[in-house]
Amino acid sequence: MNKASLKFKFKDGHSEIRNVEYNHKLLIFKTSVAYSEVEELEIYCDAFSAFASDEGFFLIPNIQQTLEENSSHAALSYFKERHDAESVFPYNVMPFYAVNHGERAILAVVCSMDLGYSLVCGVENGKYYLYPRFRFDDGCAYEDIEIRFFQLEGGDASYSGIARRYRKYQLERGACQPIKQRIKEYPVIGEAALGHEVRVRMGWKPVPPPVLEQTNESEPPMHTAIDFNRLCDILDEFHQQGIDKAEFCLVGWNKSGHDGRFPDIFPVEPELGGESGLKKLISKAREYGYLICGHTNLMDSYTIAKRWKEEYLMRDHDGSLHKGGCWGGGQSYFLCPQMAHEYYAKEDFDAMAKLGFRGIHYLDVMSILKPEACYDKNHQLTPKEAGRWRGKTLALARDKIGASGSEGSWDFCIGSLDYVLYAVFSPHLELPEICDKTIPLWHLVYHGIVLYNASCETVNTAVHPDRKFWLKNIEYGGRPLAYFYAKFLSSGRNWMGEIDCGCATDEELRNCVKYIKREYNEYKTLRELQFEFMDNHNELAPGVYCIDYSNGKSVIVNYNDNPYEYAGHKVESNDFKVI
Numbered sequence: 001m002n003k004a005s006l007k008f009k010f011k012d013g014h015s016e017i018r019n020v021e022y023n024h025k026l027l028i029f030k031t032s033v034a035y036s037e038v039e040e041l042e043i044y045c046d047a048f049s050a051f052a053s054d055e056g057f058f059l060i061p062n063i064q065q066t067l068e069e070n071s072s073h074a075a076l077s078y079f080k081e082r083h084d085a086e087s088v089f090p091y092n093v094m095p096f097y098a099v100n101h102g103e104r105a106i107l108a109v110v111c112s113m114d115l116g117y118s119l120v121c122g123v124e125n126g127k128y129y130l131y132p133r134f135r136f137d138d139g140c141a142y143e144d145i146e147i148r149f150f151q152l153e154g155g156d157a158s159y160s161g162i163a164r165r166y167r168k169y170q171l172e173r174g175a176c177q178p179i180k181q182r183i184k185e186y187p188v189i190g191e192a193a194l195g196h197e198v199r200v201r202m203g204w205k206p207v208p209p210p211v212l213e214q215t216n217e218s219e220p221p222m223h224t225a226i227d228f229n230r231l232c233d234i235l236d237e238f239h240q241q242g243i244d245k246a247e248f249c250l251v252g253w254n255k256s257g258h259d260g261r262f263p264d265i266f267p268v269e270p271e272l273g274g275e276s277g278l279k280k281l282i283s284k285a286r287e288y289g290y291l292i293c294g295h296t297n298l299m300d301s302y303t304i305a306k307r308w309k310e311e312y313l314m315r316d317h318d319g320s321l322h323k324g325g326c327w328g329g330g331q332s333y334f335l336c337p338q339m340a341h342e343y344y345a346k347e348d349f350d351a352m353a354k355l356g357f358r359g360i361h362y363l364d365v366m367s368i369l370k371p372e373a374c375y376d377k378n379h380q381l382t383p384k385e386a387g388r389w390r391g392k393t394l395a396l397a398r399d400k401i402g403a404s405g406s407e408g409s410w411d412f413c414i415g416s417l418d419y420v421l422y423a424v425f426s427p428h429l430e431l432p433e434i435c436d437k438t439i440p441l442w443h444l445v446y447h448g449i450v451l452y453n454a455s456c457e458t459v460n461t462a463v464h465p466d467r468k469f470w471l472k473n474i475e476y477g478g479r480p481l482a483y484f485y486a487k488f489l490s491s492g493r494n495w496m497g498e499i500d501c502g503c504a505t506d507e508e509l510r511n512c513v514k515y516i517k518r519e520y521n522e523y524k525t526l527r528e529l530q531f532e533f534m535d536n537h538n539e540l541a542p543g544v545y546c547i548d549y550s551n552g553k554s555v556i557v558n559y560n561d562n563p564y565e566y567a568g569h570k571v572e573s574n575d576f577k578v579i
Contacts, residue, residue: 001022002021002022002024002045003020003021004020004027004043004046005018005019005020005043006029006041006044007042008041011037025150026148027147029043029144029146030144031141031143031144038136039136040133040134040135040136042120042133043132043134043145044129048097050099051079053080054079054101055101058128059074059075059159060077060121061119062091062092062093063429063431063435064426069429071093071423072424072425072429073429073438073440075432075439076435077130077436079128080436081126082434084122084125085122085123086120086122087121087433088118088119088133090117091370092119093410094409094441095109100157100162104153104157105151105162106149106151107149107165108149110145110146111147112144113134113144113145114384115371115383116136117135118135119133123434137373142382142384143384150165150169159439159441160537163444167445175411175414176415177415178533179193179531186398186403186418188291188359188401188402189403192291193479193527193531195244195245196462196481196482196519197360197419197453197479197481198249198483198516199482199483200226200234200485201225201226201252201258201484202231202250203226203257203258203260203272204225204252204259205221205223205259205328206490207259207489209326209331212330213330214302214304222256224272225484226272226485227271227272227273227277228273228278228280229277231281232280233506233509234248234509234513235281235284236284241510241517245290247293248285248359249294249362249405250294250295251295254296255267256328256329257328260329262329262332263297263308263335263340263344265296266351268355278355279355279356282355282356291359293361293362294352294362295362295364298341298345298393299369300325302331304330307344309339312336312339313336314334314374314375317373321333322372334372336376336381337387337393338385341389345396349361349396349397359401359403360403361397361405363404363405365407366394366413367390367407368408368410371383371386374386387413390412391412391413392416394406403418403419404417404419405451407420407421408420408422409424418451419450420453421453422452422454422458423453423478424455427456440454443478444537447477447530447534448533451479453478453479453480453481454476455472456495457469457497458470458472458473458476458481460482460486460499460501461473461481462512462516462518463482463501463516470519471574477534477547480519480520482501482512484500484501484503529549532549532550534547535549540556544564555576555577555579556569556577556579557571558574558575558576560574561573
């Protein structure tokens with residue numbers, strides 16, 4: 001038997017420790033026998049400790065530490081000599097952590113209360129520790145705590161092996177399905193994998209908004225960047241330049257543009273050409289064989305919306321409305337995910353299906369923020385229940401439009417998710433002192449299960465002057481993403497980078513599509529890998545990486561200025577090769 005220490009922290013400030021034994025596969029703590037008024041519970045397992053100079057590492061699935069930072073890379077913490085340090089990681093987009101002791105490793109999967117814990121990683125006087133800290137906002141837990149342990153050896157003890165084992169766990173319990181299997185029922189996913197995701201921001205109001213609580217009289221004017229007629233020109237240019245596979249996602253096609261009046265999306269924005277203009281565009285896309293879908297939002301609600309209903313909003317523990325960000329529609333308020341699904345989603349998706357949309361429908365924000373509890377007494381939800389309702393809405397998008405997509409990499413709804421806009425939101429987040437190296441952990445787990453763009457920095461790689469960003473998307477297994485007018489914030493905070501696609505003139509449009517076509521030609525040499533698992537990621541030499549796939553093929557990425565020889569193959573500088 002293994003030993004664990006449970007440390008209870010109470011609301012009055014005192015702490016108590018209880019020692020328990022558990023077998024090497026499972027630790028269950030029955031919260032029904034916990035003390036009342038518990039604020040936090042920390043679970044220490046002896047196996048998740050080490051000493052400086054020991055062989056091995058801790059694995060952290062997401063180094064994000066504040067809500068504002070948003071999801072970032074996974075990281076390794078090596079057991080090396082260093083000053084005392086500790087970091088707390090509350091945003092575990094995948095609910096697991098791991099320790100490696102050389103040829104052996106242990107994967108710990110938090111199977112319940114998985115949206116209610118932080119990882120604590122630190123070193124004190126040369127001793128390393130890693131443990132979960134569960135927080136009980138109401139003084140109790142809404143389910144028992146269950147942590148499963150998987151023993152790994154040899155090659156399976158590497159960070160790639162740990163990722164493979166978590167993927168296997170997810171597949172075996174039916175949390176998700178491989179793309180190869182899913183396309184039998186939902187062929188849109190397979191079609192989308194063959195070409196670029198092309199997002200087109202059509203219209204938007206000023207952000208930050210000059211008016212927070214908008215009315216018909218005080219609503220700021222919408223800026224029109226691309227109307228439906230101009231988007232028809234974009235489709236024509238793609239077709240004329242020989243891009244035969246692509247998906248176009250319309251951002252801001254709805255009333256008042258991007259983030260304009262959610263949850264309202266109808267009528268189709270008249271300034272862009274209205275419903276008749278949209279139907280003409282959809283018909284052209286279908287004629288060329290392109291997928292075409294819309295961007296909507298069932299997280300945010302604005303007071304200017306005709307369908308604004310305060311009784312459908314989330315409430316915090318103190319009874320106040322749960323506020324979101326300030327965007328084009330003004331101050332947003334979070335919808336209760338159950339109310340959003342029951343009173344808006346069904347109506348909206350029926351209407352959008354009638355328009356002719358077919359593609360990966362994009363629901364903004366849905367998978368990038370951790371689900372929170374709703375405390376409205378008429379539709380109270382735990383965080384887990386809130387996540388399930390989000391998953392139901394994504395599943396509805398798949399059933400009605402063909403597939404579903406969202407913004408980030410939280411995997412509570414992975415079985416209903418087909419595309420992630422950026423698997424890593426904050427790729428340049430500074431490593432905490434306790435961490436040493438970032439790794440593509442999420443990508444290793446979910447490649448071949450979900451399509452994705454690797455990170456915010458791999459948007460518009462086709463027109464980026466630095467080829468290394470395109471190579472990074474290849475290294476991490478991403479599907480290419482082109483974005484017309486990715487930049488839209490008045491504040492200049494362009495989280496998707498400063499490089500943009502535009503079509504203000506025909507020449508600008510031709511040039512952008514020319515670069516996208518060049519990237520598309522390269523992508524065709526490896527797009528078959530979107531249907532395979534990514535089984536191993538390894539650095540062969542400084543700046544040279546080998547990524548092995550489940551069909552036996554490998555991709556070698558060389559970021560250096562000189563060619564690299566591998567297994568009889570020459571990989572040119574700043575280039576890649578599939579072998």
